[in-house]
């Protein structure tokens with residue numbers, strides 16, 4: 176049974192409340208919006224608000240080179256490309272890669288480190304061809320490389336690196352005979368490729384194929400470190416992790432290589448403690464452990480020259496700069512400095528040359544560069560006016576008059592102005608619960624339940640308005656803290672959480688969300704977000720809180736205006752979301768648009784990759800569109816014959832059906 180909220184979890188929106196309370200609508204400025212939505216914190220300088228209230232993208236953090244996201248969306252709309260759209264900024268990928276390069280260069284210079292560094296892009300983070308090609312083209316000159324985590328990914332990587340003998344390629348993941356043979360052949364082709372041994376069996380295959388093809392491969396070994404990350408990806412590391420060799424297995428593997436005269440081929444030690452490592456201390460411990468393993472392997476005669484610290488470099492999705500799951504308590508500079516220093520310290524104390532460092536920092540490379548823009552299709556609102564004439568007319572139609580809980584709710588609503596808000600809420604919640612119990616037991620009519628709802632929502636709004644006024648920006652009473660969420664609007668948006676924001680659904684990942692226009696207006700509503708899927712999980716009700724380690728259950732939004740589309744942006748969605756998304760309810764891939772800065776200080780649309788059509792998604796689940804058309808056509812003939820449909824109607828239906836098959840899977 177639904178019950179009224181009396182006690183809530185403590186979920187604050189303190190900073191937002193104080194920003195909203197400090198400005199009248201007429202005083203609201205774009206800077207207030209930037210502060211309210213935490214743009215400067217999670218945006219890392221890539222986003223700003225223009226004087227006209229539009230959201231600006233600064234792909235290279237240069238305030239003089241900006242892309243107006245709202246204008247991009249409007250321009251696309253004029254070209255018939257409608258939201259939802261993923262907008263990808265190539266210049267942002269380039270900037271991010273250069274930032275990573277610069278952070279490691281600075282750390283190496285500070286530590287007189289001579290081993291060198293390469294960032295290796297694991298293509299599983301976003302395998303879209305355009306993204307991989309951009310990273311290859313931008314990363315190549317920076318000395319960066321690519322990682323494949325499976326056989327299909329290796330085939331893609333080999334095709335991507337044509338005539339690029341120096342680009343480092345790392346092969347992770349479980350390997351069968353074919354995968355290993357392909358890696359050996361790639362070595363023969365001239366690629367700088369390092370297959371990483373995750374299981375003893377893979378080493379046997381490597382030795383077999385290396386001998387058969389007369390190749391001395393570069394071999395990597397993945398270890399199971401005792402150090403492990405924390406949070407969601409904790410199980411990626413540690414002794415019981417799915418991947419890698421135990422230390423005892425590593426010793427056996429080295430012995431096998433020695434027996435086959437190939438110990439000098441063992442060049443690289445690899446591990447991965449988990450993705451989105453929030454606390455720098457987890458890296459510090461893990462890197463030290465790895466570095467000491469590396470020096471031991473060198474001492475035992477392996478031909479070591481590279482240490483691969485895996486992925487995990489996190490992204491501050493909520494802007495709180497904390498060790499909370501959607502954030503990180505360190506900067507890129509601190510990460511690079513720690514990694515370089517710890518490897519150098521271990522190697523120097525063991526008298527081993529500085530190795531080349533690889534990091535597989537996929538998320539950190541691409542998360543920022545994509546924004547998902549969606550349109551709001553409508554909203555649900557819980558009114559502060561119960562419409563008393565309507566309530567009284569419903570009561571008048573009841574044969575036995577109003578039941579007691581309804582009278583209590585009327586009493587609460589009408590006396591609201593004079594009552595203490597907390598007491599008022601207790602009374603209203605009690606009466607509403609009683610009304611719901613009576614309904615469930617069959618003693619309350621549907622019209623009376625409707626009256627109870629109207630009165631309860633309206634009283635709740637009064638409670639909240641008065642309590643917020645009294646608290647003056649301070650905490651709400653604990654019992655009232657659930658009301659902002661309970662009474663918030665629901666904004667229905669044209670997208671699928673399962674297709675475009677899967678981590679929001681699957682692992683409660685928080686993504687920053689912000690309107691992309693009207694940011695010079697004070698937002699007057701608070702809302703949760705619902706998608707188009709017919710699944711109650713298809714919603715977003717956890718939003719970034721910049722000032723503390725928690726999420727908030729509602730986001731500040733503008734009221735919808737008649738005749739004007741309202742757009743929301745979901746930011747930092749470039750890593751994992753596009754490729755993990757699924758076809759729930761047959762909502763397919765969205766349109767993807769590549770936008771870049773031009774030479775005249777403006778921007779241009781480089782490419783539009785149209786999203787799936789209905790016909791395409793149906794074919795993914797084995798429907799043949801011609802079969803479907805034929806069966807609907809046969810039914811129209813039957814209907815014409817029966818006289819329930821005219822020939823003209825049948826033609827219209829078929830035209831509509833065929834058009835629908837070729838259309839976008841989202842609402843157009």
Ligand SMILES: Cc1ncc(COP(=O)(O)O)c(C=O)c1O
Pocket residue numbers: 297300347447449450451485486487488535536537538539750
């Ligand atoms: C082996 C390996 N390397 C790299 C990564 C990329 O991690 P991230 O995107 O957190 O940097 C992963 C992802 O889990 C991984 O499993």
